[in-house]
Amino acid sequence: MSTTTATVRSTRAELMRLRAWPAVWITLGAWLVLSVMFGYLFTYLSYTSGDPGFADEGTTQAQQLARMMPDAVPNVFLQGMPMFGGALMMVLGALVAGNGYGWGTWKTLFSQGVRRTPALLGSVAALTAVVVGTLVVTFGLDLGISLVIAASESQDVVMPSLGSVGEAAGAGFLVLEMWALLGFLLGTLARGPALSVGLGLVWALVVENLLRGVGQLLGWVESLTEVLPGTSAGSLIGAVIGIDPTSGDQTPGVLDTVPADRAAITVAVYVVLAVVTSIALVRRRDVA
């Protein structure tokens, strides 16, 4: 049996079990709730209450309304990804790989003659399908909400250009895929979900931010932070959304540290490295 055939079979198998796994739906649900809350709910409440201090400090009601219109969906869609979107995908990736060790399901697979590389590639492919599904559902939900708001506020509907949608989809995919696969790698390294989830979250939410702070004092640390996953992901999203350096209203995790093309390449390199390293580890190591 060729590796391709075996990988396709394993992808179908992994999709079957991920579809039935509550952890996947809980993670997706948490992302959608947070995305809608920070993308639309707070802005809408601020807009309707007329209280400029509630959210989006320093913006006018017209600007708030413009942010909730359909043509702004690509930006809203992306803005939560560097921070909690990435963190949630990393948790999911760590669970997908790590629980296979905790539950002994990798052992069961490999002792029934299923080859390691196709099994792992199948798992990665299924995880990628979840990432793509998350992007599609998020975009559809954001667009639906913005259309409802536009209708309720009697605004003309201007749809986002295909170019901006494509750009947002590409950047969003790269960022979420990178974090999901880095989580997968951590789950493989730690051979369990708990440690990998904990370490991953501390890294993504705390350590990189601290390093960026230190980087303002030490040049070599600053150079190092420019190639870290969080900085690269934040810069990629920042390049697509656009950052106004004069505005005090900065979305957490969205940066302008690294140019877009460099950020995209760095994120893509992390994607490839995470897959290759995971496969190399699983092929070489004993399965307890």
Next chain:
Amino acid sequence: MTANTPVASTDKLTKVYGDRVAVDKVTMTVRRGEVYGFLGPNGAGKTTTLRMLLGLVRPTSGTASITTGPGHVSVGALIEGPGFHPYLSGRANLRVLARHRGQSDAEVERVLARVDLAARGDDRFKGYSLGMKQRLGVAAALMGDPELIILDEPTNGLDPAGMADMRALVVDLARGGQTVLLSSHLLAEVQEICHRVGVIDDGRLLRESTVAELRGGVSLRIRATPEPEALAVAMRLAGDDGVRREADGALLLTLPADRAPDVARALVGAGVDVHEITAAERSLEEVFFEMTSQKEAVR
């Protein structure tokens, strides 16, 4: 491939963890169509050996190989407890496994029925009893009718009826031409269903032979007084190495059962009172403990 063809074999297989030798130059052969019992106390190296055979663990040195037939789905295994997704039902878990292996849902139903789990197949794995989990693990090992089935302690957690079912299943598999490598603590079970056994302790294979060879055939057990005179007669008939004195004073003679009249006549002729004379057969359990205790004495 014919009977007696090796299906699985190891050659000087060794695994070292740090400064601990878990498996020490184990050379064993499992032949096609046989039920091979792999015996040893806890921590003897059984599971590590099986893991190396399946490629789950890399040997430090030596080789482990499974020889497969043409057009093979060759190996099914249950190693050290079943590992499944707790949120899926037993049936769904097997279907996931079937997808990985390119097998049909009909195959899932077949093996569920084989281990008597079809009625509870839609229950979640995390709600299963230990015995049900074990049966699901065996079902996974049976999927695709593999040529070689490796079962590591398959009766763990099973009630007496479940154990009897498992024993019948293994016998049935062997009747159907499948090869079974069975690791177990339950020596009575192994004695009953295995053709050959390998005994491992402290990482070393102490013996590999048929069960009958290992048990050493039938012997005669006598109780007679006075004991010194009885012992002298017994040694004259069975030789110095052919007599063993048991804890209750009985003598065990390595002689076939049909020599009982000769023994009785000789004892009575020597003025010895014969209280009991029976044909005795050592159980695999006795041989196993004898082998492992001899090893302890040598240490």
